[in-house]
Amino acid sequence: MKNRQGPGRFLFGLAATLFIALAGCSDNRSSFLDPAGPIAAAQKAHLLEVIGWTMIAIVPVFVLVPLMLWRYRYRNAKARYAPDWAFSGLLDTVMWGVPFLIVAVLATLLWYSTHALDPYKPIASDEPPLEVRVVGLDWKWLFIYPDLGIATVNELAIPENTSVALDLTSDTVMQSFLIPALAGQIYTMPGMRTRLHLLADEPGRFEGMNAQFTGTGFTKQKFATLAMSRGDFDAWVARVRAEGTPLDAATYARLAAASTGAEAKAALKAGAGPQDVIYFSSVTPDLFAEIMHRYMQGTPVPPKLQPGAVGYESDAEETR
Amino acid sequence: MNTDQPLHWLLGRLDISALPILPAIRNPTPSEFVAAGAALAVIVGAFAALAFLTWFRLWTPLWRDWLTSTDHKRIGIMYVVLAIVMMARGVIEAGVMRTQQAFGLGGGFLTPEHFSELFTTHGTIMIFFVAMPLIAGIVNYIMPLQIGARDMSFPVMNQISLGLTATGAALVMISLVLAQFSNGTWAAYPPYTGLDFNPGTGPDYWIWTIVFSGIGSTLSGINFAVTIYKERAPGMTLFRMPVFCWTVLCTAIIMIFALPPLTVAALMLGADRYLDFHFFTNDLGGNMMNFVNLFWLFGHPEVYLLVIPAYGVLSETVATFSGKRIYGYTSMVYATMAIAVLSFCVWLHHFFTMGQSANVNIVFGVASMMIAVPTGVKVYNWMATMFRGRIRMTVPMIYAIGFFYLFVIGGLTGVILANPTITYQVHNTLFLVAHFHNVIIPGVVFGLLSGYHYWFPKAFGFRLHEGWGRLIALCWIFGFSLAFLPLYALGFMGMPRRTANFTDPAYLPLLYVALFGAAILLVAVVSILIQLWVSVRRREELAVPLGDPWNGRTLEWATPSPPPPYNFAILPQVRCIDDFADAKATGRAYAEPGADAYEDIEMPDNTPIGVFLCIGTTVLGLALVFYIWWLAIASFVAMTLVFIVRSFRVSSSHVIPAAEIAAAHRHWLDQVRAAAPVTRLEETHSANRGLAVLERPEMTGAAQ
Ligand code: HEM
């Protein structure tokens, strides 16, 4: 991150450091105050900038309130008492003017940063971007790598310094996709596609999650984002291909039933990878589009065909 | 739910499994015991209340003086009682959640299902049945007195509003005993709350709770606004109203326009669930984003609806306890109106993350930041009010100081959240939970509690115990700081809100601090009840019957405490802002009126219609939740009949003769003349009977 000039920068740098110390700066980084990519770093910088500017309006309150209370306490007969004084044009101009100017500055910052960090905007990088399709399920994440023909559950591996373009949807209720150390949230909704771009500029393991409450397994819907060198990434892809099983329609139907990653892994008897992670060596082409379009055909989708719904039957599709 | 059950036509889907005691017997885990204990507490509490009323033979006075009353003052007090009862439940639930999270590393003692019901009911109760009734209560009591009115414009409708609010509260309480309340968060986003994903009773309870209490609040808003427009005393122009009344007007306007989107959203969700519509379903063109928009089209103005009256209370207390006029009255009025208008233009900041274009986010982000300007102006105005005043550190002033420090922090985090780029990170985390509690507790709750302390002697004729009051205020300030400021850090650390359990031990230290803070808040709430008890016991020495314990500035202090049913024996003639302060300074106050100044006063009769509607809608709500169709129809028809019967009544008011009014008024004036006025040093002593020494600079000898 570039060196920033802003009032209060030091103070809040200090506070931020404290938070990171509390977070432990562990092997599973989960805070944007400990960023690992340009988006999260810019978000952190913007946060500090906003805090700094706002201090101009806030510090006077903190300082003046106690002074006023002491100076004008009831027993202080020496202080001037002006019970009918109730207006000053100059003071009013300052009261309205200063906050207005601060907001004008902040609005300008807001304008630039919102455009610059728009999640739909591709990130420039030297390497060609990696495309990943993300499907939010109850209560796990499915990552499809269309160009590589593989898919995983709860493990998103990406090469470092490579722009990653995510297309997201949900095959249950609304969810919110978040990898704090890399980029902010975006909702995933059934029958719709949202987009998110991110980039990791160092290798590491970053926690990802669903941040929108979705029922009993909600807190288990975490995943690991593994940023790695190009070589390691290729090895990871090879490993998924070698150790994974195919993801066909029937497997997907069982995967999509409400279950945590670990439960799904047991149900599918998938062996490779950590305990809540599943590897798929191949994936039906257009699975993502199929999932999305299923809700948009103008015909009812009964609960038994809606993953996550109470009456969902994972073998309903076949027996229909 | 199974339609082949024999009594289905009679009981709908209500059966023995709806009782929460059974799971606790079958599956004795701590989580089930908490649920069963809560149900038991409701039942025991209800029976204790019934026994109490019967034992002390209070049924008749309860019915005659309270439940059927159309007096805005009594309705106001009933609102506040409802809010305090519901607050007990809300705070206990909060304590259970805090305890669960403090032990939530890898599990805790509550099931995730149970935890989700807790935050849903806590959120729903705190917003709709604590904050809203507290506001409705204080506004009901104070606003007509401040504008010199005898009652609300629509006294019967006022009672009906209370009845409908009570219906909502009753449904939430009954849901503890019969089946379950929703687990779909207070915002109830579909499709999670849709029939496909949530076929149980929960979302239906939520829908009818919201619909009935929402209609009640809309009616309240209409009542408040019309009263302010139509019932002001002679000379009370809009720009002579106390700032509190201006804030009530803003809040009333918000109530009228913001609650209907919520009611409509809830009814549309109901149409999806009951009638197989597809407004918000996944399939057949349903779109959950429409619900999200409608909900926050209500939700954002709602938070201003809550906080604006609190600003009003602070404007009154800071001015009174600084012994000064409010600084920048006009600027205050414009600031409040600006906030009310802007509050309708920012709802999208609750879902910056829904995928709309950057430009849309920018418009709403900048609009959200703009609200910080008038809000800042208000804080500076209060500080300028203290400048060159003579400040007494009474309980309302302690709340005001807590407000200045803590609310400003909430404002800072609000400005942070107005930035879409930062919200992308902290949305849905504990940072957000910290932020909205930070504006709601130091803002709304502190404001309303200071109003409670300030106006209590007006309503009951004796002050609240000052020492307990200080303790309570300090408990709120420190308890809040410990319970919520750590959540900002937890949000930065990436802990999502609504988390029942977690695996990262780094969260623990801060969660322990938050638990400790919540315990202090619990002490604060219990102390409110103790303070009430102590004050009632010592009401003789705390009595201020003459009506003006704080050297007040506005009309409500110009009448005895408690005020007579008609508020003012003679309608006041208002000459300026802070008319009562001016009247005391110029010797107009407490003047003996001429013999012909008294007139007969016509006052509205009592009516039981609010009670009937409350019972009727509660039954209707339960019938709809449990699919008992015959009962739904029957209760609806019964309520319609009640209305028709009532419309045949020709006379609905009675007259209080002038002689009776004159006698009471003269008696009070005699008492005033006989009493010894007190200086502000004796304000919180038993010498204070509610008559103030005039304190002007030339009299106190302060330097000019
Ligand atoms: C008295 C002290 C209070 C404590 C200790 C407390 C604590 C909590 C806790 C632990 C949560 C759940 C946080 C999470 O999602 O992880 C919560 C949520 C919430 N609280 Fe409070 N709270 C308090 C007072 C209030 C008040 C006064 C209000 C409003 C008037 C309020 C409104 C809410 C709302 C709307 C939610 C969100 C519910 C949801 O997620 O659906 N709380 N509170």
Ligand SMILES: [Cu+2]
């Ligand atoms: Cu808002």
